[in-house]
Amino acid sequence: MSDMLYFDHAATTPVHPRVLEAMTPYLTQVFGNPSSVHGAGREARKALEQARDAIASFMGAEAQSLIFTSGGTEADNMAIIGGAMAQRERGRHVITTQIEHHAVLHACEYLEQAGFDVTYLPVDETGSVRMEDLQQAVRPDTVLVSIMYGNNEVGTIQPIVEIGNFLREKGIIFHTDAVQAFGVLPFQVSELPVDMLSVSAHKINGPKGVGALYLGRKIPVSPILHGGSQERKRRAGTENLAGIVGFAEATKVAAEERADRVAKYEQMKAVMLAVWQEANIAYHVNGHPEHVLPHILNVSFPGVHTETMLMNLDLVGIAAASGSACTSGSLELSHVLVAMKLADEIARSAIRFSFGITNTVDEAKQAAQAVAQIVSRLARSK
Structure with missing residues (x-):
């Protein structure tokens, strides 16, 4: 671990x-x-x-x-x-x-x-x-x-x-x-x-x-x-x-560190999005653009199924999620994304990255680069 x-x-x-x-x-x-x-x-x-x-x-x-x-x-x-x-x-x-x-x-x-x-x-x-x-x-x-x-x-x-x-x-x-x-x-x-x-x-x-x-x-x-x-x-x-x-x-501890943690999480989000933009891969951020929790980034990579992405990330030692932990393991679409009426290809390719005290901005960059490589590799193999 x-x-x-x-x-x-x-x-x-x-x-x-x-x-x-x-x-x-x-x-x-x-x-x-x-x-x-x-x-x-x-x-x-x-x-x-x-x-x-x-x-x-x-x-x-x-x-x-x-x-x-x-x-x-x-x-x-x-x-x-x-x-x-x-x-x-x-x-x-x-x-x-x-x-x-x-x-x-x-x-x-x-x-x-x-x-x-x-x-x-x-x-x-x-x-x-x-x-x-x-x-x-x-x-x-x-x-x-x-x-x-x-x-x-x-x-x-x-x-x-x-x-x-x-x-x-x-x-x-x-x-x-x-x-x-x-x-x-x-x-x-x-x-x-x-x-x-x-x-x-x-x-x-x-x-x-x-x-x-x-x-x-x-x-x-x-x-x-x-x-x-x-x-x-x-x-x-x-x-x-x-x-x-x-x-x-x-x-x-949360009271003492909250402001610093939130600033770090916002930076992680920005770094990940910058990596995907630079890699020129298709992605779609899900949720409200402004009224959103700082530690959660839910993003879809159209063309790459959620399970495929999670499996590939796991193989390179990165743990992310498909949404609620209480329902992971089931292949059903997230009830949240269904309620938001997102396009099928967006809903079926959504990944949740959620940040915490053990993460660094450098790790966020590493994870984002891994995602970009997986998306590019799978696109080439089609």
């Missing part, structure tokens, strides 16, 4: 050395259950609440509004299923988009089986939701809207503030999946018109298996896990203390 050029940080990231160091004592020495009343339990509880304070502070939230989960998927499920179920007497209509992560889409499908009506909003060719589509979709029985902050495949950033302000006026609860935006976009939850927001540690160089749901005051959510009274009776189960401590450290 050491000599592999890894450009799949949107799928998962390596654990930062500082995160590993912060976690180690909670795997070896401080192993008490945070719910226990003895000294070991109190020590664990103190660490848990310090971590909650640190993460809440980073995202501009009150500490008590943060519920720890097993990751972004559980946070999304809790927000959507828990939020809808808590309001089912008020109404049974939910709105989301066609380009959400499967953690949101499958949660919505579950609600449909439970008797809810779900509207899946279309997007334009840049992957953006149109406000008029949302406005037209709202009904008197609409109780919940879930629209992601930044897309995990093409990086398009949605107009969250505009959407949230409109929904506030209507008195409709708004959830956003901010798993990809967290740590790269400088947002403060206290300044956003959102009621629920999902985040995950392993996308920001924290450990896998831990995430959180921001839950605004007085927002009704029925628990989806049943057992103990952890997390103020909102999420049963012993907290993943070491993971949560690691999550807190990852947010601290």
Whole structure:
């Protein structure tokens, strides 16, 4: 793995050395259950609440509004299923988009089986939701809207503030999946018109298996896990203390390095595009040209099938992706690119490069040159 050029940080990231160091004592020495009343339990509880304070502070939230989960998927499920179920007497209509992560889409499908009506909003060719589509979709029985902050495949950033302000006026609860935006976009939850927001540690160089749901005051959510009274009776189960401590450290590192990281990612994008332009190969950048996450570059090379490109890149030690890691392995077209109504040859040749802390600008150039060589070689062999 050491000599592999890894450009799949949107799928998962390596654990930062500082995160590993912060976690180690909670795997070896401080192993008490945070719910226990003895000294070991109190020590664990103190660490848990310090971590909650640190993460809440980073995202501009009150500490008590943060519920720890097993990751972004559980946070999304809790927000959507828990939020809808808590309001089912008020109404049974939910709105989301066609380009959400499967953690949101499958949660919505579950609600449909439970008797809810779900509207899946279309997007334009840049992957953006149109406000008029949302406005037209709202009904008197609409109780919940879930629209992601930044897309995990093409990086398009949605107009969250505009959407949230409109929904506030209507008195409709708004959830956003901010798993990809967290740590790269400088947002403060206290300044956003959102009621629920999902985040995950392993996308920001924290450990896998831990995430959180921001839950605004007085927002009704029925628990989806049943057992103990952890997390103020909102999420049963012993907290993943070491993971949560690691999550807190990852947010601290992200806070210190965010501006530098973003500048580096923008430079990587520019370098890759310059290489392809100079090599005079056909390429098409997918997603919004301006409102896009800095660490994601989704690009198509017409004439070269996605799987062929990924295989060829893998052979030269470069890891990229076809979109969502949760669906890689299937040869189906990305639901995001299908929703964007891209031409077939664009959709079938799309590759996602996603940048992270281990990458250098030189590596980005190397990867782009490898792509150019593969495209040229395959063109010659036809």
